Structures are given as C-alpha cells and as structure tokens.
Amino acid sequence: MSALAELRGVTRTYGEVTALAGIDLDIHDGQVLGLLGPNGAGKTTTLSLVSGLIRPTSGSVRLFGRDPRDAAARQHLGTTPQQTALPETLRVREVIDFVGGHFAERVPTGELAEEFGLADLLKRQTGALSGGQKRRLSVALAFVGRPRLVLLDEPTTGLDIDGRHVLWEAIRRQREAGASIVVTSHYLEEIEQLAERVAVIAGGRVVADDDLATVIGSVGTRWASLQSPEAARIAALPQVAGSRIDGDRVELSLRDADAFVRDLVATGAPFTELQLRSATLEEAFLSIVRGEAA
Amino acid sequence: MTTTTTAPARAAASAVSTAPGLGLVRLGLLHAKYLLLETVRVPMAVIGPIVFPALSFAFFILPQRGLVENPTGAAQAVIQLMVFAVMVNALFSYGLNISQARETPWEPYLRTLPAPAGARILGQMLSVGLIGILALVPLFLMGAFFTAAHADAAGIALGFVALVLSSLPFVFAGIAIGYALPFKAAIAVIQIVMFGLAFAGGLFLPPMMFPDWLDAVSRFLPSREARELVIWAVQGGEVPLLELAGAAVWTVALLVLALVLYRRDEGRRYR
Numbered sequence: 001m002s003a004l005a006e007l008r009g010v011t012r013t014y015g016e017v018t019a020l021a022g023i024d025l026d027i028h029d030g031q032v033l034g035l036l037g038p039n040g041a042g043k044t045t046t047l048s049l050v051s052g053l054i055r056p057t058s059g060s061v062r063l064f065g066r067d068p069r070d071a072a073a074r075q076h077l078g079t080t081p082q083q084t085a086l087p088e089t090l091r092v093r094e095v096i097d098f099v100g101g102h103f104a105e106r107v108p109t110g111e112l113a114e115e116f117g118l119a120d121l122l123k124r125q126t127g128a129l130s131g132g133q134k135r136r137l138s139v140a141l142a143f144v145g146r147p148r149l150v151l152l153d154e155p156t157t158g159l160d161i162d163g164r165h166v167l168w169e170a171i172r173r174q175r176e177a178g179a180s181i182v183v184t185s186h187y188l189e190e191i192e193q194l195a196e197r198v199a200v201i202a203g204g205r206v207v208a209d210d211d212l213a214t215v216i217g218s219v220g221t222r223w224a225s226l227q228s229p230e231a232a233r234i235a236a237l238p239q240v241a242g243s244r245i246d247g248d249r250v251e252l253s254l255r256d257a258d259a260f261v262r263d264l265v266a267t268g269a270p271f272t273e274l275q276l277r278s279a280t281l282e283e284a285f286l287s288i289v290r291g292e293a294a
Numbered sequence: 295m296t297t298t299t300t301a302p303a304r305a306a307a308s309a310v311s312t313a314p315g316l317g318l319v320r321l322g323l324l325h326a327k328y329l330l331l332e333t334v335r336v337p338m339a340v341i342g343p344i345v346f347p348a349l350s351f352a353f354f355i356l357p358q359r360g361l362v363e364n365p366t367g368a369a370q371a372v373i374q375l376m377v378f379a380v381m382v383n384a385l386f387s388y389g390l391n392i393s394q395a396r397e398t399p400w401e402p403y404l405r406t407l408p409a410p411a412g413a414r415i416l417g418q419m420l421s422v423g424l425i426g427i428l429a430l431v432p433l434f435l436m437g438a439f440f441t442a443a444h445a446d447a448a449g450i451a452l453g454f455v456a457l458v459l460s461s462l463p464f465v466f467a468g469i470a471i472g473y474a475l476p477f478k479a480a481i482a483v484i485q486i487v488m489f490g491l492a493f494a495g496g497l498f499l500p501p502m503m504f505p506d507w508l509d510a511v512s513r514f515l516p517s518r519e520a521r522e523l524v525i526w527a528v529q530g531g532e533v534p535l536l537e538l539a540g541a542a543v544w545t546v547a548l549l550v551l552a553l554v555l556y557r558r559d560e561g562r563r564y565r
Contacts, residue, residue: 051406052406053402053405053406071408071409071410073408074408075408077406079406080403081400081403082399084398085398085403086400087332087398089331090331090332090335094328098324098328099407101321101324102324102407102408103408125335145408
C-alpha cells in the first residue's frame, strides 16, 4: 500500500493556540479512513493541510508526493465545500461545470447528477435547494474530477436519517469505483458504517490509528444487559468489570463474555432478556479520549 | 472521423497539467465566466455600472443643448460619466465580491481545486474589466452620435490610460468596503459613497454649475480629481498639479486602508 498523503511531525499553531502538536499520519490508497476527535481537536486543520489551504508551522505534508500548495498536486484530490458555501445565484449544473472545468479527466455533469440524485435539480439555483440537496451537491463536487483521494469533512451534518443513508450509499459506490476517502464526522455511526481504518486525534495528537475492529476491540470488553430481580447478585459475578443497575434492569461490561454466561446460569438466579454485544465505536472513542485526558 | 475530432480535445484537456501558462489562461477564463454569471444575477451589480451612467447621461447631459453642442464641453461631459462608470464598477465589483466572499467559505473551497491562485485573480480582473468596458461603450456611442463632442485619437488613447490609473482609488475603496462590512451593509454604503462622490465630484452636473464653496470642497474628492485628470489627458492644457497630488494621496491612503482591513480580516478568519 502506497501513501497518497503523508503528514510527518506536523505542528500547526494559530497565534498562541496549538491545533496540532507533531502528528504523523499516512493516508493509504484503497481505504476509507475515519478521522475522529472532540471539537477543536485538529481534524479540520489536518484536512486543510492536506488540501493545501494552510501551511504547517513545522513538519512536512505531502500529497501524491508533492507539496499540496502546488496546484498540480491537487489534480487527483476531491474536497467538499461546506453547504453554506455554494454560490446562491449559480445553478446546480453551472456549479458542477465550474468545478469540473478544473480537472483534466472529469465525470460528465449528467452522470454525476444521476449518481447523487441531483438529475432533476440541474436547473435550480443553489440558493433554492434544501439542506439535504445542498449536502448532496457539495459531496458530489468532491467526485467530479475522478479523484484518487477525497476529503469529506462532516459530509452528512444536519441531514435526516434517510438523507444520510442515501449519501452513504453514494460514497460507498465511489469507494468501490476506486476512490480513497478520509471522512470526519460527529456521528460515530457514520464512521462505523463507512470507515475501514480509524485515526483518533485528541489534544493535537494522533492517539489511536488502526483498523476499525482493532480500535473498537481496544476497549477490550463486551457488554451485556438483562432483567433480573437479583440484579445486585449478578453484578457481583467475577467476570463483571462494571455495572449499572436500574431496578430490575442491569447493564454490565464484561471481561470474558463466555465465562460470564456460564457463571450466570450456574447461580440459578432468574433472568430474562439477556443481550450480549460488542462495544461500539462511541464507547471505544470515549474511552480512548478519556484515557488521553487522564 | 471521431478519432480526428477527439484527439485535439484530448490534447487540450491534458494541457491543464502539462502547460501551466495555457492552463492559467484557460482557468482564468473559466473563473471569469462564472464570476460574470454570478454578477449578472445580482441586479444592482449590473445596473450600477452599466445602466446608471447611461441613464445619467440621458437625464443630465443630453437636455442641456448648450453643453451638447459645444465640442469641448460635450467631451468633458462624456468623460465625467465615464469616470462615474469606472468608479461605480470598481466600487461594486470589488466591494460586493469581497464582502460576499468573506461571508461564505466558497473562496477557500476554490483554493483546494487544482488551479493556481493567479487563475482566480485573472478571472476577477477579466470579469471586472469586461463589465467596465460594457459600461463605457454606451457612453462612448452616445457621445459620438448625440453630441458635438470631439477628441483626437491620441487624446482618446491617453484618456483611457488616465481612466484606468485614476480608477485605482475606487478599486482600493471597494476592497476596503468589502473587507470592512458585511454584504448587505456593503450594498448600502457603496450606493451612498457612489452618489456622494458622483454629485460632489462633478460627475453628474459639471462643476462649472457648482456654487463656489462646493467647487472648493469638490477639488479634494477623488472623483473630481479623476475627472480633471482624464479631461487633461484627453484635451491637454495646464497640468492639474493639485488634482494629481490629491489623487496620489487618495490612492496611497486607500491602498493602506485596504491592506490594513485585509490583514485584520485574515486574523479574524483564523481565530
């Protein structure tokens, strides 16, 4: 796997504020990388560096082996404007043609519009689009130049569940067609749906960077919930790492789920509605970020 | 047949990455095209520079038979409205474009596209320049056909050079307004500045019709100074030293103001 973009020892400060404090990050070909972090952790700064909008204070940023501030380095890069950014008086077709005109190899406007559900809106001025339509147009623009690398900063913020699923499908199809993607999101479910690899940025540093499954697994536990009149006794079993009891209902984090189930049955305590599940990315993320803060 | 037609198209497409000079011009034209499209859809941005000067000429100049039939006076009247057109275009184009760009993250997005920074600037110059030319044409034609205005070819050529140079204070004023104010406020302020400078600077009614006190005040305004300088370039006569000095002071002062406001804006954007 070759790196499409590389950040090496990158520090970026804004006056007194340090946004990034020496991060190393490789963006590989053929991956969807989810970039996570609390607000102000440096995600947008990272994307701005890769797209050549800002210079690192120190360290080096390479895009396709070149300086991203060199326009030619960005020929195979796709980015999205924020939805509020679209020029209101231009029509959808004009915006796509304008952006597409920058690329040597571009997707025809009709084809792109079809792909992102904009075919009926081509004559509409962007100021007249709904929030969801603007989002779809913004994301579509990232793909008009047949990019090898696409940066999506909060692609579905403000969309309803339907709109989000439509956009995820479109992004997945683009991924299958060969685009590598970096996505940031407030919705961890979105990252779980789309990403194969996850990097967590907190306090200006990369604090985790691995496969999605490994990052989730790093929390190291499975979770169980059940109903029982003897909740307190069950919560005291040896495999239980933590518990939350609410009347008959108990939620448990477990060291070894299989051993826990054997113990539970052996106690003879009555129980119903036993559910076992893995930790979610959200739980993994919170535990990683808290671990850093501690 | 298809291979012969697609081959040059391919070559043109690959020129984007292989010939930076050609690519810059092509991208500059691309940006100019969509900037113009955006501009023509904000009615004030077109009415201001193109319709106002032509209408003013029809209302203020044409009814004055004495002026219209005097070759020197008529030429001066055409010139003062050309100065007005250039001033309005500079104030509107730069003021509105910049204040609008500051409100949306569209400009930063465009900077992530594979185009050198020069392409955007070239596009802006082309679109502003084209509207400026469109604004001057009707004045030039009305002056030629409906008045006795006369100027020789060398005078006209020098006049256009003077027109471009004396528009600089208005370009910088437009930039300053663009960086100082939000879009809606910018529209209002530009209109006030535009009409104030036009009336008091003798761009609507010739200054010879001013009372003495207004004539005296008027000489300190960039619009009056631009008028006198372009008239001098076209018709010759004594070098208007006072106006030349005044225009230079305005140009430098407004450039400094524009730079200060630009830097303040950068600081704010990256807070």
